[in-house]
């Protein structure tokens with residue numbers, strides 16, 4: 001991430017909300033709620049919206065630039081250098097740019113188990129959960145900033161809010177109960193179901209999850225241009241990407257660009273060869289190690305399992321460009337076998353964070369796939 005997230009173009013499905021919120025700020029006697037929650041699954045652009053709004057709220061020229069922060073005033077310059085005195089971000093790793101955190105973010109990414117084939121998203125996911133957890137001391141350290149009074153707006157952004165410890169959430173609760181003039185708190189969460197109800201009831205949720213199908217389709221089409229991996233993109237393919245991404249446009253774009261997405265048919269061929277005993281799991285493991293990093297292979301396998309499950313339940317496959325129906329005609333994996341493999345994939349992810357050898361993990365997964 002770079003500072004560009006503060007000044008990026010507004011996502012098309014966020015235009016109405018942007019207009020409403022900014023109008024409230026610019027209208028005398030009106031203001032924003034003191035605590036706002038941007039919640040919902042990844043890939044809908046909620047972080048993009050929050051950072052853009054934060055930049056605009058802090059911008060000295062916002063009255064003349066209602067569509068987004070000016071990018072050149074003192075405040076915007078501070079954001080670019082990661083030293084804005086009126087912005088606090090927890091956990092620190094979530095701050096889009098700062099001299100310290102951007103380096104540590106890059107460092108964490110490069111020390112995560114990254115291979116050439118791994119996508120950026122995978123590397124980011126491998127960041128230790130501990131770095132995403134806000135603790136009670138972090139909230140306490142915010143207090144002077146929140147209660148200092150004085151001139152001008154102050155903003156706190158709490159990302160991955162569901163990962164706060166209980167003690168941190170309780171400390172935050174006190175802050176939420178005593179709103180301070182000119183202080184705004186933004187909570188961000190990919191899994192708001194895990195937030196404490198007491199927190200949720202004290203913040204106003206931003207409606208960022210509603211995207212018209214045609215808007216999503218247009219956006220993904222435009223973003224991907226005319227080809228993916230040198231193949232021409234058809235409207236059907238865009239539709240499939242969006243379906244696999246549960247309608248989240250940014251996830252659909254990541255999916256199209258993931259190195260494993262184009263290897264779905266190959267995965268099916270391998271699985272069938274394993275089933276029919278035409279290939280040993282060791283040979284399959286050796287081959288796939290030349291194709292994909294293990295994290296990507298796990299993502300690919302998870303997607304394939306979900307669809308195999310759908311098809312074996314008699315539902316339509318989410319993937320129209322590969323023939324799952326024929327593939328499982330002669331062989332229906334049991335629910336138990338599918339559940340066991342899904343749980344093994346989870347365990348493998350954890351094991352990989354604890355430095356288990358990639359080859360070892362690959363061999364084991366391939367064996368399990370052969371027994372599916």
Ligand SMILES: [Zn+2]
Pocket residue numbers: 058059060061062069070071072073074075076
């Ligand atoms: Zn500005």
